[in-house]
Amino acid sequence: MWERARFASRWDPDEAPPHDDLLGGCVHASRLLGQDPALVLAGGGNSSVKTVEADVHGDDVDVLWVKGSGWDMGSIEPAGFAPLRLAPVARLAELESLSDATMANELKAASLDVASPAPSVESILHATLPHRFVMHTHADAVVALTNTPAGHELVREVYGDEVVIVPYVMPGFDLARRCAVQFPAEATDRTVGMVLSNHGLFTFGDDARTAYERHLELVARAAERLGDALAAAPTPEVEPVAPPSSHEQLVAIAELRRDLSGVAGHPMITSCCADAALRRFAARPDLQRVSQQGTATPDHVLRTKRLPMLGRDVGAYAAAYEAYVERNRARLGDRRLVPVDAAPRVVIDPELGVLTAGRRVGDARAAAEIYAHTVAVIEAAEALGGYRSISEGDLFDVEYWELEQAKLARQPTPAPLTGRVALVTGAASGIGRACAVELLRRGAAVVGVDLSEAVGMVSTEPAYMGAVGDVAEPDVLRAALSEAVRSFGGLDLLVVNAGVFPEPASVAALDAATWARTMRVNAEAAAVLLGLAHPFLARAPGGGAVVVVGSKNVPAPGKGAAAYSASKAALTQLARVAALEWGGDGIRVNVVHPDAVFDTGLWDDELIATRAAAYGLSPEDYRRRNVLGSEVTPEVVATLVADLFGPGFARTTGAQIPVDGGNDRVI
């Protein structure tokens, strides 16, 4: 990874916009940089281009197009750049001080387009640099060089006088002001970039390609230096921590998630990192020292917190975090502190490896990606004399930065099941599929299980995983539960839905094998699943919940459906006993009894015609033969199932709820 060739230019003149399309060139260069995670992670980095535009009077105006916040460099478009009047923005750097709120106001006031996004917090810095194209990333290789005891000397050794080196200063106005003074004083004709210690790299040029290629060239030189250092002082070989697999380990993960969610105040997703480098890092004998220094670049503090938790004592971590906040809160002056929860976002355990946590699956994934890069930076910096981060106070300033806190305050209310983990059997079609989709829509992470491979295609969201297999095989159920625990941290919600509807047969003509298979899938497999799921449901933050999909055939069986009706009755009794036994564990178990849901894997047109004939009805009337005279769709059932996991049913267990349009044989 630390090789010069890894950072070869990917500029293709055939793909790049024409030379005179300045904004297009900036977009293109930004994307090339932003698509490389060794340069840009989780919305980090920014870029700009200076142009001349005509204002509403037709007069020429110098304009700074700067990356808008909330846009990712890797996928940015022209609309992701905010056009600002250059002169008033550059002049802000002359002020002695500027509050974040005033800066945001001034930048907005300088905008030529009120519909454009909020400009980057580094806009003033971009404005003061006397170059047309400016590119900024938090490149791992450059950060690794500077995050060492001799960082300044190393940067000088690698780049000579081609860069200006700026010591660590809080991003935003303070950094812009510092650069506005230092850059003109130190830049020469040979200057092609600026290294911000413990933060990242700026490069510039009169055309987009030059600014981009200088960026890669400087990163490549840093990578080469790191590669040499690691060749001379390799990372000590250790046996990586094995991915957690035993039942005890999976239960330990569920307990960790429960504790972590308790501290956070809401359910959190917890994901195991499969990455071998992370599992090796977790086994380092000097883990305590190398992991407890701080982040690689300041903005990572928002995703990973300042320090990972070592081991599983969440209470001790939270106490230490609160003490850190108390030690530093005076730095806020008279500004009110918006609290951030005290739960860790990265956990390193000698037995479980590295786990990351977040409110949503995407948050846990982002923390994992950042921490994988952090480990690479730490190990390279260790080969250069030791990894050093910025001070605790400096990181606190970024974690509790007014602008970041304002973003937190603006976050929309999360969907009601956010942070919860669900498992749905029979998820490839019909009611199961509709349940998986509805639970995802309400914010849950979902593992779907089904015999059909279509279960893998229910959703492309990262919060969804499909597992193919027969629910009548206990190993399939074990594997799906392991997936839920490893990927999302546990199990809160279980939808027992998979079932078979055998060929109609009268009691006098029952086939023993069909009877056995029906009982096995519809009842026995459910019993096995409940048993396997119990340890995880019992550790669900906020309590576990199960919904069993029964059938109207339980209260109102039909001729020719003996095996099916008996199996669903057995399933219902199973659920009722589970409700009795598990109340003390905080687990609710309820049953829904759908009727005549035809859009499922169980039904085809021929079967509908046969069943309709058995009742002396047309297929159309058969679909709507209920008190309300309306069809029961999988979506209707899924809405009820998801509602049963919500607050309205928080005191309901052991219930059987029909979702059948009203059945006159039951009412």
Ligand SMILES: [Zn+2]
């Ligand atoms: Zn930056």
